[in-house]
Amino acid sequence: MTATTASGITVRPLDVGAMVKEAGITALVIFALSAALVGFETTDIPGGIGINTRFDDVAVVVILGFVGRIALVLLRQHRPGPVLIGAPLMAVAMLLMLLAEPLFGPETAVAIAPFVPFQDPVVLWGLLIVTVIILVRAVLSRRHLDSEETAEAREVRMDSIAAQVQRAARFLGPLLLVLAVIFPFMPMANRQMLDIGILVITYIMLGWGLNIVVGLAGLLDLGYVAFYAVGAYSFALLATYFDYSFWICLPFAGLMAALAGVILGFPVLRLRGDYLAIVTLGFGEMIRVILLNWYEFTGGPDGLSGIPRPSFFGIAEFSRRSENSFHGMFGLEYSSLQRIIFLYYLILAMAMVVNLFTMRIRKLPISRAWEALREDETACRSLGINPRNTKLTAFGIGAMFAGFAGSFFATRQGFISPESFTFIESAVILAIVVLGGFGSQIGVVVAAALLIGLPEFFRELQQYRMLAFGMAMVLIMLWRPAGLLAHREPTIRLFGRGGRAEAES
């Protein structure tokens, strides 16, 4: 019996056998995937490794896979009823397990502990989030029986959301900037908060820099951290060997990184996108291996230490005993926080330079050439655009900003070693750009705050950070390959800003 709802969606009779079969296959696959790696844990014992079993965890994930698949099948067939009952029950059960201690006291928590799956509560929290997402989908599908919207319709909807975010960014951006500027004087701004702030802004700056290469020019650079490293090492070497100050070394470091970008980019920028990505990855690793092994020059794995801290624009020093000290000059009490705050403003200013530069260059012809190159290289050649030089510009500019960020990193840490410049760093920066939506400035800020800031606050999440990065990259590509907040604004408008609304209506 086939019923058709008012909204025109056909609700077919439920084939229980097929549903159980589908869920059973899912459970079987999950069992095969988890049997070895989840079911057994290799542990260190004296003289080798031993093995622990975790069969209970395997059982739990298999059952959850089965139930979850049934829920998805029901949603797909527009029968949210059982999900609306089951999902809240499961969510409540999970919450009770997670919050047993604060709610019912430690005795209860100990008593139920054997029944709580997974050693780490973070896994359970993750499953709780998944359950809630399924529940939300069920509620939505109940409301308008329309969970199966077409890809086109979703794209249009997401694009309009992204457009709203971008419009909001015009007000949100300055607001965030003001917040960032007054942040060090807020009462909660202690040393730890400032350090996290500096870290997040460093990644925002790196994200914006990579955004020029990946977002605007469409060149996937998997070795971006190499230029970060070149900047950091150039700065450290110049500062320690020649004793130049931060303010002299900074432009040099940026230039060195840009030069490295141009030299490395020159031979490879004519390669097709995915090959280019792998080659840049190779370059990144090569530079790291060289830094690791060129002992006389770079200190090898020991790295370089004793990198001078920045002075107050060369006028004053941030030290307790100095002839022209910062606190002496401004008649303040000495505080070690002064240098941190200075570093904070320094990276904020540097990041804003990148941001302004990007906003500016977007309006220039070179940006339009990048955009065109992203779409069709052959067509660009026939328009007289030199693809290599155009790409090289993007590559060089991106590298330069990474170099600046690298110098900042070196002067802030006072110590650098090749360990800070692994592929994982490149992947993190790329994840920020991807998550933020290629080309979206505000998206990078949000993504950096989420990916860098959040795990800093919740240390328990630290070990799940990269797992979540990987998963987020996959989910975003599956959901919206253009990037979460990507929105195509026309570069040039025929009638100025007002014109588009008329054209749309």
Place this chain on the structure above:
Amino acid sequence: MSAQAAATGDMPQSPIPGGGVPIITVDHLTMRFGGLVAIDDVSFQAATGRITAIIGPNGAGKTTAFKAVTGQIKNHAGSVVLQGQSLDRLSTAARVRAGLALSHQIVRPFRDMTVLANVTLAGGSAKTAGPWSALFHRDRRPEEAKAVGILARLGIADAAQALPGSLPLGYLKRLEMARALALEPTVLLLDEPLAGLNHLEAAALADTIAAINREGTAIVLIEHNLGEVLRVCQRLVVLDAGRVIAEGAPDRVMAEAAVQQAYLGRREASHA
């Protein structure tokens, strides 16, 4: 047109204009690309032992309709029923295994394989359906023998061992058809099989198509060569701007004013 569509929808087994029992029914097919409606509520049927020709000016949506029927593009509305089985939720490969075959207007041979290998592959493609048969099916002499027979029938047996890249278009068009035939379809969709052939070749191939049809395969044909179309086909469907404007026995359809104006009129005008 809507009255006719309703009639066929209600009584799918009734004889259709032009004779025969319908084997494939295309119902209210609609296909949009962005804002452009490429085919708009198109319905037609084809019958066992009959050749149905779809004609219409360029851009009328003929090839698009074929692509939607074979599932290469997803239609926005409408359904395709083959021998009482709905094809709507099936992949292209599954539709082909259910009995459809398509020969393209623009030839698409596998260029790294010989002509014979191309046809043999099609003959044995059902073996890729399951993982076990895909991995352990090795003997393909039956498929090869069948392929040789088809090549001979279409008159390209002499090129069996040649690579497609070295062959003239006339051969490739027939290879395209040979590959479709190797699937032993119940409904064969031919997209301009005669285009690019000279007069004699076209007439010979049209005869072969008619012979294949007499052996029981239902054939749906897109063709601009009206002379051959009117010689071999029993039913005509005329598309214009994505809509069916006429359907039925060829002589009756060709006499309709709308067809003359939309199809022939415009054509003559452009030739003049």
Place this chain on the structure above:
Amino acid sequence: MQDTFAYFLDQLINGLTLGSIYGLIAIGYTMVYGIIGMINFAHGEIFMIGSFVAIITFLLLGIAGVTWIPLALLIVLITSMVLTSIYGWALERVAYRPLRGSPRLAALITAIGMSIFLQNYVQLLQGARNKPMQPVISGGITVLQDQDYVVSLSYMQMMIIVVTLVLMTGFTLMIARTSLGRAQRACEQDRNMAALIGVNVDRTISLTFVVGAALASVAGMMFLMYYGVIDFFIGFLAGIKAFTAAVLGGIGSLPGAMLGGLLIGLIEAFWSGYFTVEYKDVAAFSILVLVLVFRPTGLLGKPDIEKV
């Protein structure tokens, strides 16, 4: 010492052993690239998972008291191939299939995401430390003795080379003779057309991932037995080198992948033996860059066709 033939022979044996492992991984890269035109960046992780499944099975067999080595090896081989190929299948099904028809870079970013995910998944489940294992096969034969320099060929090395030869022969036959191989070639050339002649394209692609993962898992198992230690990160470098091998041989070409694997293994062994061990990775990366810049089709590759 470096100029003796014995030393050369020693490096040759090392290079062939290493190259066999790279070659087995490289086949997975090249097959996937051939059929859907994407770089399966997570393939190195599949290799790593294979080695972890192998070490767990070895440990369990030790507890179960299976001491007859051929039987133990067979059980580990089969377990590792089956469980790892399910990872390969799931990877394609979950992460890549929905992206079919998307731009190359979207697929590549997904693959990088999966690679990061799988690495950390194994790290979380199995810990970040090295996992050492006692040698399962020991001993060997002396090939050559030059004064006090002994060149020996261990049974382990022999096994690696023989297993690789057997697998590659079987695999080549499979591609040449079975329906899967023919369907793969059809999909490589024209996926839509292949579907139109009834080839189940999705299943063919799935099977490609399964076969690639099975071969990588054998490589993982042999890596574990040869080096005696693994960790969650081995997939990254091995993956890049195997990809380099696939590019060097001509991506999309199966004999190319095998040849490239052997060459990369030999280059690495000789570079380490005659120049410096430290820069052996730089040598591999330089080859990758040089091949891509000067001969993107590799040694045995065909000219590039646009896909995806």
